[in-house]
Amino acid sequence: AILDGDLGQSDIGPPCTLAYAVVSKPVTDLFNLTADDVFFVGVTSPSKAVEKVLQGMAFLRDAVFKRGSEFVIVNTDGWVEGEDAMRYKARLIEEIKPNVIFCIQRQNELAPLLNLVNNDAPVIRVESPPTIKQRSREKRKTLRELGYIKYLRNPKVQSIPINWLEIEDREIAHLFSGNFNNSKQLEKISRVLGVKPIHFAETAEEISIVIGKGKWVDAEKIKELEDILGKKIDVRVKGQEEGLIVALYNGADEFLGIGVISEIDYRKKIIKILTPVSEQFSKVIVGKVKLDKNFKEVPASMEKVCQVES
Structure with a gap:
């Protein structure tokens, strides 16, 4: 199963939500998956609702395993800059209790986060491909609006x-x-x-x-x-x-x-x-x-x- 924890750039559920989908075959785009369950947060950034996001991620993780899924891939959001973001990600890791942590970074910017984490899970660092450009605020907004259109059709x-x-x-x-x-x-x-x-x-x-x-x-x-x-x-x-x-x-x-x-x-x-x-x-x-x-x-x-x- 895949658990989508990116409120602002939701792939599996509507914008402003957390969602998961049980996957039985390879997929090329998470946007084409149908959500099996959704947790509504109502904002586009976890910075505005940290406690509710943590509650929702734990709720959906438990729901996934109750369905009998053997493993879950958790896709988190891109909020990593600043002390508040670091503390949030550290709390998310403690709440989810992952077996493996993948850090996708450009220049070791996630090192401060890993210093905060009390988790024995192995950490695999992956360099972000240079061909993938960071989305602007306006681009992210445009993609969310496509999501609203999809789920309000x-x-x-x-x-x-x-x-x-x-x-x-x-x-x-x-x-x-x-x-x-x-x-x-x-x-x-x-x-x-x-x-x-x-x-x-x-x-x-x-x-x-x-x-x-x-x-x-x-x-x-x-x-x-x-x-x-x-x-x-x-x-x-x-x-x-x-x-x-x-x-x-x-x-x-x-x-x-x-x-x-x-x-x-x-x-x-x-x-x-x-x-x-x-x-x-x-x-x-x-x-x-x-x-x-x-x-x-x-x-x-x-x-x-x-x-x-x-």
Whole structure:
């Protein structure tokens, strides 16, 4: 079996995932393999989710051996520069517990990493072929976008009531937890902020507020509302979540595929997801990568709205 641990340049699974495939015959390109299992991380670099990547790699390694595979080839990512990268790779080696370690390098740049590793496995150093050029950031992005297109082919919009789903995302989950039917509280919020929310949800510690597209809220008004209500106020603009990549799982917690958030209808409490997945799904894990309508990566933000009006 081959375990693909390269989030940003995934060959076996969709971008932003770890995956493995059981191989029964020689292959010339891992991109043509079909994943037997996938672990969604939701980012394109392990530097943004070290613990989750380590968890996913251990999970998939165990899954491979449960299938009866005699050996596993683990393909890791190219993040090796800097102390954080070295510590991550050392922890990955400790987690995977390989029998043999192959180091593909140009000028012994992996020596500091090997000094950190507490593993008795033999190390085989391989010189990187000079004919293989290092990919630029833009080239890597372009290849990821081809991956999104591959795994989002022939999509349809699925509209699912929020309360039917388990949503693994703090920002979105908070928008639909607690009380959101307090009309008096809504009036107070509208009066202080100077804009009527299209949706709000209140818990014991926090109030999450959604305002319409094109609306702005003065940072001082948010602070004033926090002082009045004695709670943290989180203000978002409708549409911030649109384009975020998601992973879809069934009731048995099996990965079904990826999708993109098309819209959240706050009035009807429905989430609309563009996906080729036709099976029923019950869990949605929201990633940090945002795609446009052509599945090109664009900057993602779900930050609090604190701009001062000008």
